[in-house]
Amino acid sequence: MFIRTERLFLRPAWEEDAPALTRAIAHESVAHMLARVSWPYEEEDALAWIGAPRDPSLPSLLITIPDDGGTIIGGCGLHAADSDGPAEVGYWITPAAQGQGYAREALSGLLAIARMAGHRTLRGRHMVDNPGSGRVLTAVGFRPTGGTGSLPSLARAAAISTLEYEADLAGGEPAQVPPTAWVTPDAYIASINAAA
Template sequence: MKMFARTERLLLRPGFAEDASALARAIADEQVCRNMSSPPWPYGVQEAQAFLAAPADPALPRCLVFLRTGGAPELIGGVGLQRRPSGAVELGYWIARAHWGKGYATEATRAVIDMARMLRLPRIEAAHFIDNPASANVLAKLGFRPTGLSAPRHSCARGGEAMTRLYRLKLCEALGGEPAPLAA
């Protein structure tokens, strides 16, 4: 199932092979890659092609984030949900450095959280590297709560493990399983 969303300023849609060059340009920044666990550094068109061709869980959204403009939309990030080996569903996101501090990460992740509610997921987990406090701010704005746990996570761009803080967002009531109300 392919999922799309449109927000006030953004378009979220699945990535296609034709997006490889734009993806490589948007993410080709060492600090952006270091803030995530999967992307290697350096990141080029071949890495973008491999990412776009990789299988994804068809039941969970995985979207590129485009800034809606007066002309062609501009690829500025990515956001999605993935299933961890533990079975937990985890939120991941990134925004190109030129667009940091403008609220795009919060806006894009809020749209994916709304998708998770429609999918009736009971909770979402998230993590950020300890040296990335901006990501902690995004998670707090979205209602994620710290679990009190930290854990090492491998970062391809860092070439090793780095400590992360773990968060959780409850989407459904504990009893009855009814979805929480959608965010306004």
Template sequence: MFHVTERLLLRPAWPEDAEAIFGGISDEGVVRNLASAPWPYRREDAESFVSRDHVAAYPRFLITQKSRLIGCIGIDPVGEQGDGSVELGYWIARPYWGRGYATEAARGMIDIARLIGHTRLSAGHFADNPASGRVLRKVGFRPTGQSARRHSCGRGEAAECVLFSLDLADQPQMPIAA
């Protein structure tokens, strides 16, 4: 599956992407805002990422623009909530921060989640990363009023994570680009 937005192509990762992924995410400033990425991030981690099986219900995409890697975005199942919720996660390489790429990719991922049949998305951001909270609000997520401590390998400890949710039935569907 591929998805085209105004400026971006969301596409699956391939083995030949490992070096570009390593170059984008092997930055402590990026990994410290992620709950599941290892630190230090090694080339072997990127190679493992690109060799993972693709699961249609839980897609992960590279965020690219004119063959440049901007970051990665995807959805994963949420523990044992049982409400059909999946969690949105993403990262953007430091040279591309502040350019609206996360917002644009998240809008595309919301459309993909809806097409797959998901009805609810959850997401979170570390409390000291308000930029990610702004992205989530721009694409329709609402704070749940809850937070949780989540571990980040890039931080080396747990930190407060502000939780958000999005009911896809409440969202207008964006036109799907070919």
């Protein structure tokens, strides 16, 4: 799946993305806020993630800036919950691109994809020491459930306490979702070449 938001392009990862993906995610501050990312993070880890089998209803996408030659600035996706229940969202932004609203914009685009894939409800969680992630979730329409839990963090080699959120996608698009447009791979490549 490919989707264009106002400033971003969300797309699948390809094997040739491994070096740039590694540079974007291989920051201790990023790895420590994610459950499934090891630290240190190496190019072999990126290749393993890129090559992992995917359920089409649970896309994992790179967040890129097409006007900057397709620079990878993060990732977002859906994954199966660790228990019965709705799919969960996940996302990250490389440190140099944080604080510019990219996570919120990418997550809004991901919600549009999730809705088109037939998801009616999504779950979100963040580690208690990452309150900024909670602000991103609420900005795109997630509501705190009051639930808590924990996530095993590979990077920290420990279980970290989490706060839980939920979004209802069945009631129509949240007001925060910006206009999006589906983009073909050829159109994406043309936009990258035009920016170069």
